[in-house]
Amino acid sequence: MHTRAENIMKSKYYFLILKGFAGTLEIVACSMIISLFLGMLIAAVRAHYQFSSKLRFLNCFAVIFVNIIRGTPVMLQLLIMAYIVLVQLKSVFLVAVITFGLNSSAYVSEILRSGIKGVPTNQYTAGAALGFKNTQIINLIIFPQALRNSLPSLLNEFSALLKETAIVGIIGFTDITHAASIIRSTLFSPIMPFLIVGAIYFAISSVASYCFEKIEQLIATREGSNCKKISAISEKREEDLLND
Amino acid sequence: MIDVQHLNKTFENGNKVLDDVNFKVAQAECVVICGPSGAGKSTFLKCLNLLEKPTSGTILFDGQNILESTCNICKVRQKMGMVFQQFCLFSNLSILENITLGPIKLLHIPKKEATNQAFELLKKYGIADKTYNYPHQLSGGQQQRVAIIRALAMSPVAILFDEPTSALDHQMQLEVQETILNLKETNVTMVIITHDPVFTENVATRVIQMECGRFL
Numbered sequence A: 001m002h003t004r005a006e007n008i009m010k011s012k013y014y015f016l017i018l019k020g021f022a023g024t025l026e027i028v029a030c031s032m033i034i035s036l037f038l039g040m041l042i043a044a045v046r047a048h049y050q051f052s053s054k055l056r057f058l059n060c061f062a063v064i065f066v067n068i069i070r071g072t073p074v075m076l077q078l079l080i081m082a083y084i085v086l087v088q089l090k091s092v093f094l095v096a097v098i099t100f101g102l103n104s105s106a107y108v109s110e111i112l113r114s115g116i117k118g119v120p121t122n123q124y125t126a127g128a129a130l131g132f133k134n135t136q137i138i139n140l141i142i143f144p145q146a147l148r149n150s151l152p153s154l155l156n157e158f159s160a161l162l163k164e165t166a167i168v169g170i171i172g173f174t175d176i177t178h179a180a181s182i183i184r185s186t187l188f189s190p191i192m193p194f195l196i197v198g199a200i201y202f203a204i205s206s207v208a209s210y211c212f213e214k215i216e217q218l219i220a221t222r223e224g225s226n227c228k229k230i231s232a233i234s235e236k237r238e239e240d241l242l243n244d
Numbered sequence B: 001m002i003d004v005q006h007l008n009k010t011f012e013n014g015n016k017v018l019d020d021v022n023f024k025v026a027q028a029e030c031v032v033i034c035g036p037s038g039a040g041k042s043t044f045l046k047c048l049n050l051l052e053k054p055t056s057g058t059i060l061f062d063g064q065n066i067l068e069s070t071c072n073i074c075k076v077r078q079k080m081g082m083v084f085q086q087f088c089l090f091s092n093l094s095i096l097e098n099i100t101l102g103p104i105k106l107l108h109i110p111k112k113e114a115t116n117q118a119f120e121l122l123k124k125y126g127i128a129d130k131t132y133n134y135p136h137q138l139s140g141g142q143q144q145r146v147a148i149i150r151a152l153a154m155s156p157v158a159i160l161f162d163e164p165t166s167a168l169d170h171q172m173q174l175e176v177q178e179t180i181l182n183l184k185e186t187n188v189t190m191v192i193i194t195h196d197p198v199f200t201e202n203v204a205t206r207v208i209q210m211e212c213g214r215f216l
Ligand SMILES: Nc1ncnc2c1ncn2[C@@H]1O[C@H](COP(=O)(O)OP(=O)(O)OP(=O)(O)O)[C@@H](O)[C@H]1O
Pocket: B011, B012, B013, B015, B017, B035, B036, B037, B038, B039, B040, B041, B042, B043, B044
């Protein structure tokens, strides 16, 4: 039988979980925006340097930034931001968003850079032969192709980002993992809160990968799926082999 | 129209590919360059629009030395189209966008006008039904014709062709060759690299042999 007090407690937990859920979503969404924007910027700088040896100084700065981010744990970055660099900033939410945004932007820029490397050089040559300037070739031809090539890796990165944010509890922000941890310590029962939160993470990343897949499909149908043709050909080959 | 004097090109690895090349083309001429593989034909053609930077020499295009640092090479390239062996269409753009991108972004022609011009060219060269397709959905011959139209849409005074039919089977070669033959009536200056003697016979107003970085 439920007492009144128990009911109140229960609704409080729901509220906490919901608050944590919102917190996680907000951090991931805001970090994603920063990371996409900054990641593209860094990749653009590096692409310019690669194609025209311009922006040498900025490129150097970008390389150092990316290497530092990749070479240190994100947990440490978060602590450094919270207790040294952004110690003046009162909002832990902002600290978290800035940290994860910067962190993820380094990875996004690398993903885009390898996407750019995957674009055949003849695309660049053809653009130059038409009379386009470097900037135009990069913006109109190279970058769109690189972005499309990078979609699967970008999904990976954002899915990793979602799970990395689970550590923001250490600077006192209530994300969904932190919420579960609070509930565990008051209820003295770890199973339900952690199971629920695990399911929620799983649901969010499933929805995200579904959306990414849809985007990829959209692009593929717009350009009349190449992959389908290729797989059809290879299936046919397999059939031929079986018939022999 | 194009006047090349004492052109030399040595690659960074010390490979001397062009050795004192002198070359002149007049307006509306169609010059075919042929010669064995490795003679430096492609390198020469790329030097004409500075896709490769010559080591020394002068290249006059419409009386202007394009090797001078004051010369805006992008503007020169807009007037000197190029068609490659491997078609090199922009794979993220539809056929229509491939053709209109240059006119819209470089010549600042209104989109509607550029689109109409593209429609007309596509109709004229018999690939109007592919307007909204993407490059990989076209046959090699069709892609190469689109590449030629893409160059034409910029209203160039000269077009450089680097083995435009070498990557194609016989039927497609004929299609593309016919397209190039049709261009002769437009008075556009052409420099063509090809190994095809029949095509050379049909199209050339002058044939130049190239061997080991020299014109014979
Ligand atoms: N980027 C480069 N660096 C060094 N050497 C090069 C480079 N590009 C071409 N070469 C060399 O220059 C020479 C001429 O090459 P080029 O491509 O101009 O020949 P080609 O006459 O067009 O031959 P093909 O008929 O096979 O196309 C070759 O020996 C090649 O190895």
